[in-house]
Amino acid sequence: MVRQSGVQEKEIVWIGTSYSDFLTFPATAKRDAGYQLHRVQNDLPPENCKIISELGAGVCELRLREDTDIFRVMYVAKFDEAIYVLHCFKKKTQKMTGPDK
Template identity: 40%
Template sequence: MDILKPLRWLGDSPKAVQRFPPAARRMAGFELQGVQHGLHPSDFKPMPSIGAGVEELRVWVESGTYRIIYLARLEEAVYVLHAFPKKSQQTSPRDLELARSRYEQLVQQRKRKNPS
């Protein structure tokens, strides 16, 4: 049975994706839908420096390069932590820190909801 996990957008990530050009939005939507079904995107990489299970979806279109940092390993949802255009070879420290901060907030919220 194929279960579709809901997407949960953290911070301004939905607005950030809305600012992507149409081709990048379409590709990101297609790839995220696959992630919701438990598939890996066609181009992604693990981001353990941000948190356990965090991955970066890489979108390449003619107008530029775009990234979506997400966590799909939790059973209740796919969490989109951050989305941004990639302007240089290395991801900016600001983008990494923002994604890390949202990941840590998510972990803390889940601990408060489900104390062990």
């Protein structure tokens, strides 16, 4: 898609099961994540993001809330050609476990 400025919007590439995991999110969390990813596609900063440098250079975490549940979308947007969504999940603890790191 081409933005009004004439610049190409970045493609979103879903890695592994990230898209099917994303589809399990409640409607509000999906809408919020979609809005934030759309901002990133258009070179705008997301509104609720944390850089997770221990996972690699450029990895960001969208933080979404739905009632009492917390959802995360991990992505990398440092490449010109696309935004790579690495992992989508419902947060169950306050710590990241070994496999998620």
